[in-house]
Amino acid sequence: MKLYDFTAAPNPKRVRMFLAEKGLETACVQVNIREREQFTDAFQRINPFSVVPVLELDDGTRIGESVAICRYIEETHPEPALMGTDALDKALVEMWQRRVELNGFLMVGEAVRNAEPRFEGRALPGTSGGVPQIPALVERGKAAALRLFDKLDNQLSANEFVAGPRFTIADITLFVTVWFAPRANLGVPDACTNLKRWHAAVAARPSAEA
Amino acid sequence: MKLYDFTAAPNPKRVRMFLAEKGLETACVQVNIREREQFTDAFQRINPFSVVPVLELDDGTRIGESVAICRYIEETHPEPALMGTDALDKALVEMWQRRVELNGFLMVGEAVRNAEPRFEGRALPGTSGGVPQIPALVERGKAAALRLFDKLDNQLSANEFVAGPRFTIADITLFVTVWFAPRANLGVPDACTNLKRWHAAVAARPSAEA
Numbered sequence: 560m561k562l563y564d565f566t567a568a569p570n571p572k573r574v575r576m577f578l579a580e581k582g583l584e585t586a587c588v589q590v591n592i593r594e595r596e597q598f599t600d601a602f603q604r605i606n607p608f609s610v611v612p613v614l615e616l617d618d619g620t621r622i623g624e625s626v627a628i629c630r631y632i633e634e635t636h637p638e639p640a641l642m643g644t645d646a647l648d649k650a651l652v653e654m655w656q657r658r659v660e661l662n663g664f665l666m667v668g669e670a671v672r673n674a675e676p677r678f679e680g681r682a683l684p685g686t687s688g689g690v691p692q693i694p695a696l697v698e699r700g701k702a703a704a705l706r707l708f709d710k711l712d713n714q715l716s717a718n719e720f721v722a723g724p725r726f727t728i729a730d731i732t733l734f735v736t737v738w739f740a741p742r743a744n745l746g747v748p749d750a751c752t753n754l755k756r757w758h759a760a761v762a763a764r765p766s767a768e769a
Numbered sequence: 770m771k772l773y774d775f776t777a778a779p780n781p782k783r784v785r786m787f788l789a790e791k792g793l794e795t796a797c798v799q800v801n802i803r804e805r806e807q808f809t810d811a812f813q814r815i816n817p818f819s820v821v822p823v824l825e826l827d828d829g830t831r832i833g834e835s836v837a838i839c840r841y842i843e844e845t846h847p848e849p850a851l852m853g854t855d856a857l858d859k860a861l862v863e864m865w866q867r868r869v870e871l872n873g874f875l876m877v878g879e880a881v882r883n884a885e886p887r888f889e890g891r892a893l894p895g896t897s898g899g900v901p902q903i904p905a906l907v908e909r910g911k912a913a914a915l916r917l918f919d920k921l922d923n924q925l926s927a928n929e930f931v932a933g934p935r936f937t938i939a940d941i942t943l944f945v946t947v948w949f950a951p952r953a954n955l956g957v958p959d960a961c962t963n964l965k966r967w968h969a970a971v972a973a974r975p976s977a978e979a
Contacts, residue, residue, distance in 0.1 A: 607920060608868060620857065627864035634856030646844030647830065654837035658818060662895070683913060685872075690912075695903045702900075703893060710817060 561586040562628075563605060563613040568592060569668065569739045571612040572769070573625045574632075576731045579766035581636050585614075593677065598687045609685040626656070629728055641728050648723075655714075655722040655729035663707040664736045670700030670743035701745050704736070708751050715753035719760075726764075734761045771796040772838075773815060773823040778802060779878065779949045781822040782979065783835045786941045789976035791846050795824075803887065808897045819895040836866070839938055851938050858933075865924075865932040865939035873917040873946045880910030880953035911955050914946070918961050925963035929970075936974075944971045 562578075564571045564587040578585060590596045590611050597609045606613045606623045614628045615621050622628050633642045642656075643649030672678045673696040682692045711733065714721065721729040737747060737758055747754050761767060772788075774781045774797040788795060800806045800821050807819045816823045816833050824838045825831050832838050843852045852866075853859030882888045883906040892902045921943065924931065931939040947957060947968055957964050971977060 607923075608872070616857075622857075622860045622864055624864045624867040627860045627867060630863050631856055631860035634859055646841055647826075647832075649844055650832045650837045650841035653840050654832055654834045657834040657837060662818070683909070686916075690909065691905075693903060693905045693909070695901075695905075699893070699900065699903070706896075713817075 560617060561588055561615050563588050563590050563602075563611050563615065565590050565592045565611050568611060569664070569735050570610070570625045572735050572738065573728075573731050574612045574614070574628050575769035576734070576766045577629045577632060577641060577728065579769040580639065580641055580726070580731075580764075581632060583632065583636060595687065597685075609687070626660075626728070639726075641726070641731075643722075643727070652722045652727045652729055656727070656732055659707065659711070659721065659729055659732045659736065662710075663704050664732050666700040666703040666707070667736055667740050667743055667745065668700075670697045670704070670745070671739065673697050673700070674743065697743065701743055704740065704743075704745060705748065708747055708754055712751040712754045715757045720757070726761075730757075730761055731766075734758070734767065770827060771798055771825050773798050773800050773812075773821050773825065775800050775802045775821050778821060779874070779945050780820070780835045782945050782948065783938075783941050784822045784824070784838050785979035786944070786976045787839045787842060787851060787938065789979040790849065790851055790936070790941075790974075791842060793842065793846060805897065807895075819897070836870075836938070849936075851936070851941075853932075853937070862932045862937045862939055866937070866942055869917065869921070869931065869939055869942045869946065872920075873914050874942050876910040876913035876917070877946055877950050877953055877955065878910075880907045880914075880955070881949065883907050883910070884953065907953065911953055914950065914953075914955060915958065918957055918964055922961040922964045925967045930967070936971075940967075940971055941976075944968070944977065 562574060562585050590602060592611060596602055597611065605621060608623060612625060612628060613621050613623050622631055643652035672682045673692045673694060679692060680688050680690065682690045720726050721733055740746060747758060772784060772795050800812060802821060806812055807821065815831060818833060822835060822838060823831050823833050832841055853862035882892050883902045883904060889902060890898050892900045930936050931943055950956060957968060
């Protein structure tokens with residue numbers, strides 16, 4: 560098994576944290592997306608959608624999309640469960656993972672991609688040109704993430720972790736959101752005391768460094 | 770079990786198609802999002818994220834987010850499998866579901882929400898104001914969906930369905946994307962002959978009317 564990875568990018572970090580929480584190690588191949596290596600013919604054959612991460616199995620099968628990679632790892636290494644235990648718990652973990660992703664992770668990504676000069680002309684993931692930056696998305700993305708932080712602060716007032724009493728993939732998505740939010744000049748507001756408490760606890764886990 | 774639904778919206782249709790493919794029926798409660806019923810105090814208690822669909826179980830537990838609802842149904846009614854069979858298949862179905870969702874479904878949604886007057890000031894799902902429409906997102910969304918259609922046309926040249934030989938949730942997400950694309954003045958280009966063939970086949974399934 561090997562992971563096509565880029566250390567500085569948020570999506571691969573989700574998978575690395577997931578692997579670390581499972582106690583797994585895997586070979587990582589760096590794809591330097593800052594040098595546009597995801598658009599080479601060689602990488603197009605690995606992932607025609609031109610994004611990292613990709614997990615390559617020993618038989619050559621390739622799985623793209625962070626959460627799909629996590630699903631494969633979860634199914635093949637069920638302990639500790641990071642995507643829920645029974646039917647209802649799996650659904651609630653997925654609900655929270657998606658709430659964080661749609662309202663936070665993707666919004667911060669949009670704020671970053673529409674602000675940083677390196678993404679000029681390719682403001683959507685997997686595009687190599689022809690997609691102009693839209694400056695209004697920077698503020699829209701930051702405001703959306705702040706609305707999510709408020710809602711999560713409420714959820715975390717009654718729960719140790721985002722989806723309840725156990726650490727799950729929803730915590731990983733949120734942690735990585737907060738991890739790269741500074742690139743959009745964004746942080747967790749001081750008023751979100753529950754979210755701050757949660758963040759300190761997750762930052763202390765060994766997987767946070769993955 | 771009952772589903773908080775709105776017939777004209779794309780996300781609830783994903784769940785209704787999923788239920789129909791499983792041969793299940795459930796009571797539906799219409800939440801008239803055109804009349805802003807999702808922002809009433811009563812609905813805020815059902816879903817603080819102010820979006821439909823929500824599945825309410827007989828014990829009152831509520832599951833939000835379409836794909837999370839589908840997960841619950843899949844886990845409790847495994848046949849026919851719509852989210853994959855073994856570990857690898859589950860991952861590949863999730864990969865394709867996410868590729869379609871991120872690069873198509875969400876992009877068409879963005880094109881619609883940033884064009885239709887009814888979404889003025891609330892251009893992100895779950896917002897009741899303070900989120901101005903960004904006209905540039907209309908063209909960005911349509912162009913992204915067309916890029917996806919091209920890639921899927923290629924995938925469907927060698928596969929009966931989006932994720933391979935079986936109908937899955939990835940087909941539902943794509944079908945609903947094409948279903949509401951006309952609201953963004955968008956259709957499947959004639960040149961995408963494989964995608965057209967796939968669409969005709971899925972449109973002929975009874976679940977397409979759900």
